[in-house]
Amino acid sequence: MAASSSSAMLPESESWQVFINFRGTDLRKRFISHLEGALKRGEIKYFIDKNLTPGEDLDALYRGIAQSEIALSIFSSAYAESDWCLNELVRIMERVEEEKMKIIPVFFEVTPEEIKRQKGVIGSRLYEDTKRDRPNIPKWEKALTSVTKKIGLKLADCRDEDDLIEKIVIAIKKQLTGNSYVSSVSSVVTTSQQQPKEMPSFEDEMNRRLEQLQEKIDVDFAETQIVGIVGMPGIGKTNLAERLFERSRGKFTFAKKFLRIREESQEHGSHWLMGELLNGQEVNGQPKMFSCKILLLLDDVSHKNQVDFLLESLESIRRGSKIVITTRDKSSIQELVKDNTYLVPGFNDEDALKLFNYNAFNDKVSASIGNFPKLSKKFVDYAGGNPRALEELGKDLCGKNVAQWDERLEKLPHCCSEKILTELRVSYDKLADQQKDAFLDIACFFRSEE
Structure with missing residues (x-):
């Protein structure tokens, strides 16, 4: 089972599978907490600094590094x-070069x-503090x-943070086991036939979506713009919004992301976003x-009610500002965005099959054997892109x-994936009682038609 650690209780003989190296102020309460949950579920033993006392000697952290097999360095702004x-x-990196980690x-x-080049936000944060020990x-x-010479994972290449966390866990397990994850359908494919699979690239599709979105919001346009990105759960709304954000952030004095607003509002109340964004200041106080x-x-x-306060602030927002909102429910942002929304499309048939095959088969050959191609197409059609x-x-x-x-x-049709059911349940639970009744009536009608 995974464990966190404090330096005071860290035995000399203790060992860890993963040491997590990250900046706590902007990651700890959200991304890192979700990552910890995934590591625990994956039974990965990790070292994290959350129990260390500020001002404590760095030797405790160095000991954690020395006793770990893998370092997970998470680079944030x-x-x-x-x-x-x-x-x-x-x-x-010293231990990596010594092949000890x-x-x-x-x-x-x-x-x-x-x-790699210490440019952009990394460069400004690295060099702006003149009080730092310059010899370091x-x-x-x-x-x-040096770290950029190693193959890494990028949030920009993932659907959302959950997708990134899943890929992190897989990467850690591969490193720990040295397992190339050969095909688990080896009963129908001989070892000599197996060909390692590669993660398919959907850059063309992602770029096409981004171009379509940029027709709705022009970061160089002098007027303030608010755009809504709308789509069903899992369609790629967050990924698309983050691509636009990362591409555009350098053109703004203040750029910030607020992720998982639905979850945060459930935990902290509907005014969570207003409190985070305004930092305790009154809306009408500019x-x-x-x-x-x-x-x-x-x-x-x-x-x-999570974004109503912005309606009161529209007159105060500096001209030329841009706000991008993702949602499953267009009505929740209708007053803010009016008709300026982008409906995220599903994958086309070719890309959908590539993504399905990547997850359904552990090598290239298996996907083309026997009845698998025909069955794959049926599952892909069911997923609707x-x-x-x-x-x-x-x-x-x-x-x-x-x-x-x-x-x-x-x-x-009667037995869906647990993760998909969870996403659908969230959307269903948000419906009013009359809407739920109508939804169930329609569902029962189609069941009877079968």
């Missing part, structure tokens, strides 16, 4: 503010190029440059952040034989 993060990275870099809010900077620069040109990404808005549905169906079928695929196909 605030990473280079922290001397601790940078000093940890120096020690990690492996590292998985994760580029969360920055690009590998920014890390060359060591930090070397470590930052908060300081509205005095400059801003770029905001508001992800997964589920009710209009939804990336998350394609992934979950593929994972559910991976390693099973044709007879099991046939059986699953028969049960498909």
Whole structure:
């Protein structure tokens, strides 16, 4: 079972599978907490600094590094503010060069190029503090440059943060086991036939979506614009919004993302976003952040009461600012965005099949054997181009034989993936009683037609 650690209780003989190197101020309460949950479920033993006392000797962290097999370095926009993060990275890279440790870099809010050359937000955070111990900077620069030579994971390449976390867990397990994850359908494919699979690229599709979205919001346009990105769960709304955000953030004085607003509002109340955004200032008091040109990404808005305060602030927002909102329910943002919405399309048939096959088969050959191609098309048609549905169906079928695929196909309308059911339940629970009744009436009608 996974465990966190405090330096006071860290035995000399203790060992860890993963050491998590990250900047706590902007990641701990959200991304890291979700990552910890995934590591625990995956039974990965990890070291994290959350129980360490501020001002405590770095030896405790260095000991954690020395006793770990893998370092997970998560680079966020605030990473280079922290001397601790940078000093940890120096020690990690020393052990990597000595082949005593492996590292998985994760580029969360920055690009590998920014890390490699210490440019953009990383450069400004690294060099802006004149009180820093300047002799350390060359060591930090070397470590930052060296880490980009290792294959890493990028949030920009993932559907959302959950997708990134899933990929992190898979990458860690591969590193720990040295397992190339050969096909689990080896009963129908001989070892000599197996060909390693590669993650398909959907860059053309992503770029096409981004171009369509940019027709709705022009970051160079002098007027303030608010755009809504609308779509069903798992369709790729967050991924698209984050791509636009990362591409555009450099043109704004203030740029900030607020993710998982639905979850945060459930936990902290419907005014959570207003409190985070205005930092305790009154809406009608013209908060300081509205005095400059801003770029905001508001992800997964589920009710209009989460963003109503922005309607009162529209006159105060600096001209030229841009606000991007993702939602499953267009009515929750209708008053803000009017008709300026982008409906995220599903994958086309070719890309949908690529994504499904990547998750359903562990090598290239198996997807073309026997009745698998015909069955694959039926599952892809059922998913309707939804990336998350394609992934979950593929994972559910991976390693099973044709007879099991046939059986699953028969049960498909009545037995859905647990993850997909959870997403649908969230949307259903938000309906009013009359809407729920209508939904169930329609569902029963179609069941009777079968």
